[in-house]
Amino acid sequence: xxxxxxxxxxxxxxxxxxxxxxxxxxxxxxxxxxxxxxxxxxxxxxxxxxxxxxxxxxxxxxxxxxxxxxxxxxxxxxxxxxxxxxxxxxxxxxxxxxxxxxxxxxxxxxxxxxxxxxxxxxxxxxxxxxxxxxxxxxxxxxxxxxxxxxxxxxxxxxxxxxxxxxxxxxxxxxxxxxxxxxxxxxxxxxxxxxxxxxxxxxxxx
Amino acid sequence: xxxxxxxxxxxxxxxxxxxxxxxxxxxxxxxxxxxxxxxxxxxxxxxxxxxxxxxxxxxxxxxxxxxxxxxxxxxxxxxxxxxxxxxxxxxxxxxxxxxxxxxxxxxxxxxxxxxxxxxxxxxxxxxxxxxxxxxxxxxxxxxxxxxxxxxxxxxxxxxxxxxxxxxxxxxxxxxxxxxxxxxxxxxxxxxxxxxxxxxxxxxxxxxxxxxxxxxxxxxxxxxxxxxxxxxxxxxxxxxxxxxxxxxxxxxxxxxxxxxxxxxxxxxxxxxxxxxxxxxxxxxxxxxxxxxxxxxxxxxxxxxxxxxxxxxxxxxxxxxxxxxxxxxxxxxxxxxxxxxxxxxxxxxxxxxxxxxxxxxxxxxxxxxxxxxxxxxxxxxxxxxxxxxxxxxxxxxxxxxxxxxxxxxxxxxxxxxxxxxxxxxxxxxxxxxxxxxxxxxxxxxxxxxxxxxxxxxxxxxxxxxx
Amino acid sequence: xxxxxxxxxxxxxxxxxxxxxxxxxxxxxxxxxxxxxxxxxxxxxxxxxxxxxxxxxxxxxxxxxxxxxxxxxxxxxxxxxxxxxxxxxxxxxxxxxxxxxxxxxxxxxxxxxxxxxxxxxxxxxxxxxxxxxxxxxxxxxxx
Numbered sequence: 181x182x183x184x185x186x187x188x189x190x191x192x193x194x195x196x197x198x199x200x201x202x203x204x205x206x207x208x209x210x211x212x213x214x215x216x217x218x219x220x221x222x223x224x225x226x227x228x229x230x231x232x233x234x235x236x237x238x239x240x241x242x243x244x245x246x247x248x249x250x251x252x253x254x255x256x257x258x259x260x261x262x263x264x265x266x267x268x269x270x271x272x273x274x275x276x277x278x279x280x281x282x283x284x285x286x287x288x289x290x291x292x293x294x295x296x297x298x299x300x301x302x303x304x305x306x307x308x309x310x311x312x313x314x315x316x317x318x319x320x321x322x323x324x325x326x327x328x329x330x331x332x333x334x335x336x337x338x339x340x341x342x343x344x345x346x347x348x349x350x351x352x353x354x355x356x357x358x359x360x361x362x363x364x365x366x367x368x369x370x371x372x373x374x375x376x377x378x379x380x381x382x383x384x385x
Numbered sequence: 386x387x388x389x390x391x392x393x394x395x396x397x398x399x400x401x402x403x404x405x406x407x408x409x410x411x412x413x414x415x416x417x418x419x420x421x422x423x424x425x426x427x428x429x430x431x432x433x434x435x436x437x438x439x440x441x442x443x444x445x446x447x448x449x450x451x452x453x454x455x456x457x458x459x460x461x462x463x464x465x466x467x468x469x470x471x472x473x474x475x476x477x478x479x480x481x482x483x484x485x486x487x488x489x490x491x492x493x494x495x496x497x498x499x500x501x502x503x504x505x506x507x508x509x510x511x512x513x514x515x516x517x518x519x520x521x522x523x524x525x526x527x528x529x530x531x532x533x534x535x536x537x538x539x540x541x542x543x544x545x546x547x548x549x550x551x552x553x554x555x556x557x558x559x560x561x562x563x564x565x566x567x568x569x570x571x572x573x574x575x576x577x578x579x580x581x582x583x584x585x586x587x588x589x590x591x592x593x594x595x596x597x598x599x600x601x602x603x604x605x606x607x608x609x610x611x612x613x614x615x616x617x618x619x620x621x622x623x624x625x626x627x628x629x630x631x632x633x634x635x636x637x638x639x640x641x642x643x644x645x646x647x648x649x650x651x652x653x654x655x656x657x658x659x660x661x662x663x664x665x666x667x668x669x670x671x672x673x674x675x676x677x678x679x680x681x682x683x684x685x686x687x688x689x690x691x692x693x694x695x696x697x698x699x700x701x702x703x704x705x706x707x708x709x710x711x712x713x714x715x716x717x718x719x720x721x722x723x724x725x726x727x728x729x730x731x732x733x734x735x736x737x738x739x740x741x742x743x744x745x746x747x748x749x750x751x752x753x754x755x756x757x758x759x760x761x762x763x764x765x766x767x768x769x770x771x772x773x774x775x776x777x778x779x780x781x782x783x784x785x786x787x788x789x790x791x792x793x794x795x796x797x798x799x800x801x802x803x804x805x806x807x808x809x810x811x812x813x814x815x816x817x818x819x820x821x822x823x824x825x826x827x828x829x830x831x832x833x834x835x836x837x838x839x840x841x842x843x844x845x846x847x848x849x
Numbered sequence: 850x851x852x853x854x855x856x857x858x859x860x861x862x863x864x865x866x867x868x869x870x871x872x873x874x875x876x877x878x879x880x881x882x883x884x885x886x887x888x889x890x891x892x893x894x895x896x897x898x899x900x901x902x903x904x905x906x907x908x909x910x911x912x913x914x915x916x917x918x919x920x921x922x923x924x925x926x927x928x929x930x931x932x933x934x935x936x937x938x939x940x941x942x943x944x945x946x947x948x949x950x951x952x953x954x955x956x957x958x959x960x961x962x963x964x965x966x967x968x969x970x971x972x973x974x975x976x977x978x979x980x981x982x983x984x985x986x987x988x989x990x991x992x
Contacts, residue, residue, distance in 0.1 A: 214862060217625075217660070224653050313646040313877075314884045320646045328873070335869055362858075419923070422956030427949065430959050431923045432912025496961070499907040511906025513920050547856070569906075571899045573978055574889035577919065578881070613856060620859035627867040631874045640986035641917045644884045648984070650877065715988055718918030718926060799989035802925035803956070 206361040215369045218332070222373050225328070226380060229321045236317055241385055243318040251302050252382045255295050256374065262291030263371045266340070266364045269347075276354040278347050285344035288367070292337040299330055322381055329373055336370040339363045386748040388459040390466035395749045396476050397452030398742045402831065404445035404483070405735075409824055411438040416817040420810055429491070436490050436516045442730065443514065444483045449738030450559075450595055451532055454552060456745045457602045458536050462543025467535050475531050482524040486517055508569055512580060515566045522566055529560040547616035548598045548605070551623055555594030562586045574642035585634045588729075589658065589700075593626045596696070596737050597665070603689045603744050604669065609677035618668045625661035633658050636708050640717055648710035655708040659701030669693035679845040682747065682755035684764040688740030691772060695732025703728055703779065715794050720809075721786035728779040731771075739830075746834070747842075757837030764833040770826030777819040785812035890980035901974025904967045913958070915992075917983060923956065926992025931979035933990055937972035944968060 233240045265288035272280035306323070313320050343363040346352065352360055386392070415434045418424045425434075459466050466472060489498045495511070502518035504510045509519045517525070533556060540549050565582040601619045605612055635651025669690055680686060703725040707716040716722065743764065747756045755761065792805045800808075885891070905911075910927070911920040917928040934940050944961070945968060951957040963971070 211858075213621075217628075217657075221653060221657070224656070225649075228649060228653070312883060313880050314644040320649065324646065324649065327876075331869065331873060335865065338865075415923075418956070421954065423951045423954055426951040426957065427959055430913075431956070432909045432921065435912050435921050435923070436909065495909045495912075496907045504907060505903075508903060508906065511909050511911065513911045516909060516912070547860075571894055571902050572889055572891055573902070573916070574885060574981060577917070578878075617854065617856045617859045620856065620863045624859070624863035624866045627863075628870050631867070631870045632877070634874065635877070638881070640983045641919070642885070642889045642981040642983055643881055644888065645984050647877075647881075714986060717986065718915040718920070718922065720922055723922055793991050794988045799991045801991050805991075806956075 211362045240318050251298050256378050258291045258294045259371045262288040270364050273357045273360050278350050282348040332370045336367045388465050390469040391456045393472045394452040394456035397448045401445045401448040404441050408441035416820050419813040453599050453741040461546045461549045464543035467538035475528050479528045486521045548601050552598035555591045558591030577641045581637045589630045594623050597623050604672045607680040608672050610672045622661050629657040639710050652709045662697040662701035666693045666697045681843050681845050684761045685744035688743050692736035699728030699732035715790050719786045719789050720782045724779045724782035731775045757840035758843040759837035760833050767826045767830035774819045774822040781812045781816040785809045888982040893977040897970050897973045898977045901970035904971045931976045940972040941968040
């Protein structure tokens with residue numbers, strides 16, 4: 181339904197006036213379309229996970245213990261921190277501080293790298309044990325969900341990097357920084373998905 | 386029409402319509418064989434009729450796509466076609482190869498054809514939709530390369546519009562993925578896995594880029610809406626198509642020996658494949674509603690809107706009906722699949738080619754913008770006859786499929802295939818009748834090219 | 850809002866999105882390949898099976914039958930025909946006994962005049978296919 185509303189909104193005549201009046205949504209409208217689409221996919225994946233888990237509680241509980249919860253916790257902190265840095269970056273550009281914006285984005289990117297390294301070590305551990313998508317239903321979901329999210333982190337970092345480079349060369353200003361808000365929105369979405377994924381896959385018993 | 390070389394499209398469109406007639410006739414033969422099992426047996430067994438039916442469809446759609454490209458690329462690029470002579474030469478080569486292949490299917494047993502064309506050297510024959518002799522497949526590659534070269538050079542020397550770029554990407558993808566038809570290992574699972582890289586990545590991938598760009602061209606021309614707006618939509622629609630459609634290939638990997646994780650990946654992504662079709666419908670109607678001018682070619686606008694709606698129904702809705710793995714477990718390989726296939730191909734690809742023909746043919750035949758009111762009215766009659774009969778064909782096949790699934794797979798005492806087929810004969814009769822109405826529509830469609838030739842062109846007022 | 854939504858943005862989503870999902874598709878393909886040896890019954894493939902697949906293809910069997918649900922819907926599913934018929938001999942006998950002029954008013958398989966070697970090969974091919982792990986498809990032995 182959200183999508184239909186969005187299409188209606190997107191195609192309605194006085195869209196621009198409405199948006200200018202409310203300054204909503206932040207960033208580029210079309211990125212919100214994709215954020216909704218992405219959340220839809222993840223939502224369906226999560227629902228499928230919950231549904232399947234309900235039918236295989238013992239299997240899921242058993243193999244959940246094999247996951248490295250500390251690593252996941254580190255990653256949760258890394259993503260929350262990076263989201264905070266991104267917020268600071270947006271605040272900086274609103275003050276017309278391109279340099280500050282660039283530096284905050286670099287910091288956010290660094291936390292993204294931390295996430296990738298920690299997650300990569302987890303994957304290395306699984307793969308060295310010969311675990312793959314066909315090992316069992318739990319690992320099918322665990323690997324599918326986290327790997328799909330992993331790729332989104334990479335994509336989000338590419339977007340942040342592009343925004344950061346443009347910020348460094350003075351491409352944004354307090355008056356015009358849609359690009360920063362767009363990248364920030366996408367990155368918060370990636371973060372948000374992990375905030376659901378972490379308790380669902382690693383913690384919930 | 387702005388450029389003389391666009392006229393080469395006319396050849397392609399005439400051939401396309403001719404082969405379309407052949408496709409429908411063989412469809413009717415097969416439909417009757419479903420009811421009267423020994424009809425034309427053993428002269429034209431079902432598998433031969435089916436090869437002719439499906440191969441003609443593919444070939445005439447390719448003719449249609451190529452014709453559309455030859456018409457719209459020069460106009461978009463604002464330059465003459467790079468080599469009109471090459472386009473004409475390739476037309477005759479492709480037509481000859483196509484005709485020879487179809488005659489080969491009809492005149493000699495398939496095994497003899499395989500032997501004559503030395504299939505053993507590089508066996509690629511005998512797989513669904515890829516039944517063409519290896520030599521024909523090589524010919525298709527040559528024609529495709531020459532065609533891409535011609536189109537690519539034209540785009541390179543002219544204006545680079547989004548419509549042209551998306552079309553070129555679609556056509557290039559078509560040629561690239563066709564190469565997987567040469568990979569045919571003994572291992573059936575590997576064979577099937579990569580067979581879908583041709584079939585799925587064509588019809589649910591790169592062909593949709595072609596569909597999208599042709600539709601965008603027609604909408605730009607007939608509505609006068611700002612090109613920027615239409616091109617933005619085009620990008621978003623083809624983006625959603627590939628984002629959902631590439632992983633959506635997984636909906637073919639449920640039961641062919643591939644691992645079970647595809648049931649999740651395939652279900653989730655293919656369930657979203659209707660989204661780009663839905664967007665296409667919204668966008669087509671939006672553009673027509675926001676039109677800045679009334680184009681006198683009402684028939685072309687009707688086809689363009691029709692393709693947006695029917696592609697959503699056929700590919701989107703009917704595809705979604707059986708794409709989720711738990712449903713597909715029961716419906717895989719039944720008349721449900723056939724129902725979906727018929728409406729999706731008609732809605733997405735037949736109609737877009739007919740829309741392009743409808744838009745461009747009057748100008749290539751010397752008209753200013755469109756045909757006479759009488760010709761257009763007849764064409765629109767044919768639109769409704771063909772479209773409504775394909776809806777009924779789809780409904781009847783869906784009915785047949787639901788019964789088939791129940792009797793053969795779902796009930797407590799599953800019945801053998803042939804017993805079930807006899808029980809659902811009524812639906813096959815109804816489908817055949819709907820097929821005859823379709824043929825009537827097609828006859829009217831062709832007749833519309835010959836009526837009202839001496840009457841003046843329809844004007845906007847008349848068209849209203 | 851300076852610009853609501855630019856064409857460049859749409860273009861970037863198209864290129865990046867397509868690349869992203871194609872790479873993901875390749876990763877899943879790689880994953881699929883690593884699991885196939887346990888699923889696709891490749892240890893049963895030999896020269897006879899290879900000949901059988903050739904006979905299967907060169908007579909366009911897929912033009913009437915389905916194999917693992919793919920093909921035409923005019924004649925029965927053959928992915929599990931070995932299990933349904935119970936032996937390769939039964940399959941051979943069925944193919945060999947098709948009447949040349951068909952059965953009046955009914956569907957009939959053509960008489961392909963296969964040699965005994967070809968009959969054996971195609972039956973062995975169907976036996977090999979019946980050993981592929983298909984996630985328990987078809988739902989009923991009737992196919």
